[in-house]
Amino acid sequence: MKIGDVAKQSNLPTSTIRYYEEKGLIQSTGRKGLTRTFSSDILERLALITLGRNAGLSLDEIRSMLLPDTVDIDRELLLTRATELDEKIKQMTAMRDGLRHAAACKAANHLECRTFRRLLNIATKRWGRPKA
CATH class of the missing domain: 1.10.1660.10 (Multidrug-efflux Transporter Regulator; Chain: A; Domain 2)
Structure with a gap:
């Protein structure tokens, strides 16, 4: 080809x-x-x-x-990556839920919303500052 x-x-x-x-x-x-x-x-x-x-x-x-004629899968590496993806999915789910709450929150000021402040606290502890 x-x-x-x-x-x-x-x-x-x-x-x-x-x-x-x-x-x-x-x-x-x-x-x-x-x-x-x-x-x-x-x-x-x-x-x-x-x-x-x-x-x-x-x-x-x-x-x-990738071997010349076949594939030799590193199962431990794949399990490690799967575990990392599970953690990332948890983080992204929490972030999605926070965004949905912020969008639907009826508080006049989001910083007055207890749920939103709790999400801010969790985000700070879990993820720290965003990477540049």
């Missing part, structure tokens, strides 16, 4: 595909003129990389699981 075809079918830009090759995550099978070519299993490997990236894995972590 030509790199342009791979890009279309994987919904990834050709620059990303070239970068993944540079980082050792994938390999081209050669060139046809100036165009890189790939075997048909490249789409599955790119899907695995995309899944890993969406789960918050680094490219190095993903590369360590």
Whole structure:
């Protein structure tokens, strides 16, 4: 497959595909003129990389699981990421609930609302200051 075809079918830009090759995550099978070519299993490997990236894995972590002919999943790493996602989901749920309360709060001043002040206190303790 030509790199342009791979890009279309994987919904990834050709620059990303070239970068993944540079980082050792994938390999081209050669060139046809100036165009890189790939075997048909490249789409599955790119899907695995995309899944890993969406789960918050680094490219190095993903590369360590991609063997030349198969995949060697680091189950402990995945469990750690799942636990981190659970915590993030809790935080985001609390934030969503706080935003909904603030939007619907009938208090003349949100700082006079006991529920809103409690949410501020929780937010300060749990998350601290936002990162720049």
